[in-house]
Every structure is written in structure tokens, then in C-alpha cells.
Amino acid sequence: MALQRTPAADLSPTPSARVTPARRRRVALTSAAAGVLLAVLWSFELVDSVIGDTVADTVLGHDAKATAIAGTGAGLLFAFVSGFAGTFTACNIAMMASVGPMSEVGAAGGAGRTVRSLLRPVGWLTLGMVAVAATYGALGVLLGDRLPQLSRDTVGGMPVRLIQSSVVFGVIGLALTYLGLAALGLVRDVFARRPVLRVVTIGALVGGFLIGRPYPLFNKLFHWAVETGSPGYGALAFTLQSLGNIVIVTLIFAGVVLVSRGGFLRWIADPRRSAVVTGALLVALGVFTVVYWDLRVPALFGVGWFPMMPYT
Numbered sequence: 001m002a003l004q005r006t007p008a009a010d011l012s013p014t015p016s017a018r019v020t021p022a023r024r025r026r027v028a029l030t031s032a033a034a035g036v037l038l039a040v041l042w043s044f045e046l047v048d049s050v051i052g053d054t055v056a057d058t059v060l061g062h063d064a065k066a067t068a069i070a071g072t073g074a075g076l077l078f079a080f081v082s083g084f085a086g087t088f089t090a091c092n093i094a095m096m097a098s099v100g101p102m103s104e105v106g107a108a109g110g111a112g113r114t115v116r117s118l119l120r121p122v123g124w125l126t127l128g129m130v131a132v133a134a135t136y137g138a139l140g141v142l143l144g145d146r147l148p149q150l151s152r153d154t155v156g157g158m159p160v161r162l163i164q165s166s167v168v169f170g171v172i173g174l175a176l177t178y179l180g181l182a183a184l185g186l187v188r189d190v191f192a193r194r195p196v197l198r199v200v201t202i203g204a205l206v207g208g209f210l211i212g213r214p215y216p217l218f219n220k221l222f223h224w225a226v227e228t229g230s231p232g233y234g235a236l237a238f239t240l241q242s243l244g245n246i247v248i249v250t251l252i253f254a255g256v257v258l259v260s261r262g263g264f265l266r267w268i269a270d271p272r273r274s275a276v277v278t279g280a281l282l283v284a285l286g287v288f289t290v291v292y293w294d295l296r297v298p299a300l301f302g303v304g305w306f307p308m309m310p311y312t
Contacts, residue, residue, distance in 0.1 A: 024184040024279075031180065031280045035287030039296055040307055042288075047088045048215065056085035056217060064217055069224045072233065078224075079237040082217035083244025090292050091169065091213045092245050094285040095206045097176055098125055099253055100183075100278030103268045104195045106257065118254050124196055128203025129242050133210055137238025138231035140222060149212070150222060158301040161214055166293050168212030172205050173289030180282025183275055207242055212293075 056064035059081045069075045086092055102121035140147060148164040155163060179198065182189035191198040210218070221241060225234040256264050268274050299306035 024186055027276055027280050028181060028184055028186055028283055031283035032287045035284040036291050038288045039291040041309060042090060042292060043311055044090055047090065051088060052085045052217065056081055065220065075224050076237060076240055079221050079240040080244040082221055083241035084247050086215050086217060087245060087248045089215050091165070091215055092209055094173070094176060094289045095246060095249055097281040097285040098199070098202050098206065098249060100281045101195065101199045101202055102253055103265060104274045104278060105199050106265050118257055121199055122250055124199040125203040125246070128200035129207040129246065130239050132204045132207030133238045133242040134235040136210055137225065137234035141225050141229065141231045141234035144226045150226070156303065158298060158303055162297060165212040165214045166297060168208065169289050169293035172208055173286045173293065175205055176282050176286030176289065180279045180286055183282060184279035185275065206246065210238055210241065
């Protein structure tokens with residue numbers, strides 16, 4: 001698969017040019033406000049324990065947290081299942097923003113050719129994601145306990161591993177927000193007329209979630225991978241973890257396309273709609289990621305202040 005520019009016939013005018021400046025700003029502000037509100041209302045107990053642990057326990061048939069990983073096969077199965085179970089955690093929910101860019105690439109590939117319209121964007125997203133996940137898995141095994149992510153130390157009362165999370169997710173959140181603003185035409189779009197490269201980049205950012213993920217089941221997988229001493233196992237386990245992370249978003253994307261018989265892709269092929277959908281999703285989830293990991297999480301340990309709901 002070669003990264004190619006969109007044919008010249010599809011380039012004029014650019015998506016953002018067809019959306020008025022006032023509407024672009026409204027979409028950006030509304031999406032940012034939605035991201036902040038989501039960060040305030042978010043219940044990590046619900047998504048991590050009630051949903052995540054229950055799904056993992058049910059699929060594996062035992063207590064996923066308490067039962068030791070016995071063998072390579074069990075470890076690789078655990079990697080995929082724990083990734084799937086952690087789909088809606090705060091360290092992964094931002095991958096839902098990929099739906100907009102994937103739809104744009106699917107529409108460019110021809111809405112009438114449904115199978116190709118499905119496989120093409122999912123393939124590019126997976127390429128970017130696996131490249132980062134596999135590389136980090138191998139490096140993680142080689143570096144082991146030298147990584148802050150595996151440390152049990154604290155600094156100023158805040159766990160070191162969560163400091164790494166705040167830094168990594170802060171950077172990823174800013175990147176997603178920038179991509180959203182670019183799709184809306186409010187900042188320079190480095191991927192203008194290169195929708196495929198945009199999807200690959202978002203895939204790489206999704207793979208980068210593993211670099212900061214503090215999710216307990218992932219932490220257990222990470223320790224197991226290090227104990228194997230095999231960079232190959234680390235790369236494969238982290239790849240399976242990431243693949244598990246995108247199962248639901250892939251099914252949602254495929255379901256919408258198939259149920260609408262390509263109608264959704266024809267609908268979003270309109271540059272104005274594409275710009276608004278892509279920009280809104282990226283800005284909302286990018287802002288959520290920054291606010292949650294750089295404001296709310298530190299506040300839980302007395303670093304700064306953030307409004308907390310009674311159930312948190």
C-alpha cells in the first residue's frame with residue numbers, strides 16, 4: 001500500500017473551505033466544551049472495574065487480575081482480551097476519534113465498493129498503530145523496570161507511572177486536538193489532501209496509548225512480557241493488546257457502512273460534513289484526553305484542583 005495524494009479532481013475546494021469561519025469556530029468551541037464535560041463526568045471505576053474487569057473475567061473464564069498468566073499462549077490471549085476489555089477506559093476512549101478520518105478515507109475509496117471502503121481505512125489505521133505498539137513492546141521488554149511505567153515509586157505523593165501517563169496522554173491529546181482544529185481549517189493542516197496519512201498518524205497515536213497506559217490489566221501484561229525476557233513476545237503481546245483496543249470501533253465503523261449500504265460514506269463524502277465530523281470528534285476527544293490526564297488525574301493526588309463528582 002502506497003501513501004498517495006488524493007487525485008487532483010478531488011482537491012477543489014478543500015473541506016474546510018466549504019465551512020464558514022463562524023461555524024468552524026462554533027464546532028471547535030462546542031466540541032472542546034464537550035471534552036471538558038466528559039472529563040468531569042467520567043467514572044474510571046465504571047469503565048475500568050465494572051465494565052473492563054467484568055468483560056475480561058467473562059471472556060477468560062477466571063479472575064483476570066488475580067490469576068497468574070500461565071504460559072505464552074495464555075499471555076497472548078490475555079493481551080488481546082485485556083485490550084478488548086479496556087476499550088472504553090480513559091486511556092483508550094480517544095481512539096473513537098478515528099471514526100471520522102476513517103470514514104473520509106473510505107469515502108475517497110468509492111462508497112459503492114463497500115468491502116474496499118471498509119478494509120482500506122481500517123488497514124491504514126492498523127498499520128500506524130501496530131508500528132508503534134510492536135516497537136514499544138520490544139523496547140519495553142529490553143528496558144524493563146527502568147521504565148517509569150513499571151515503577152512503584154511516588155513523587156510528591158503521585159505515582160511515577162501516572163506521571164508518565166500524564167506526559168504521554170497530554171502530548172497525544174494535544175496532537176489529536178491539533179488535528180481536529182486542522183480538519184476544521186482553524187490551523188494549518190499538515191495532512192491537507194492526504195487523508196490516508198492522517199489515518200496512519202492517528203493509528204500511531206492510538207498505538208502510543210500503550211506508552212502511558214496505567215490500566216491494571218495492561219500493567220499485569222507488561223510485567224509478564226518483561227518476565228519472558230523476549231522482545232518478540234513483547235512486540236506480539238502489545239500488538240494484540242492494541243488490536244483488541246480497536247475491535248469495537250472497527251465493528252461500529254463497519255456496521256454503519258454495511259447497514260447503510262454505503263450511504264453513510266456517500267453522506268460523509270461531502271467535504272463540509274467530513275470536516276465537521278472529523279474535526280468535532282478529534283477536538284472533543286483530544287481535549288478530554290488533555291484535561292483528564294493533565295488536570296483531573298494529578299488533582300486526585302493533591303496536585304492542583306479539579307471538580308469531582310460524588311461518585312468519584
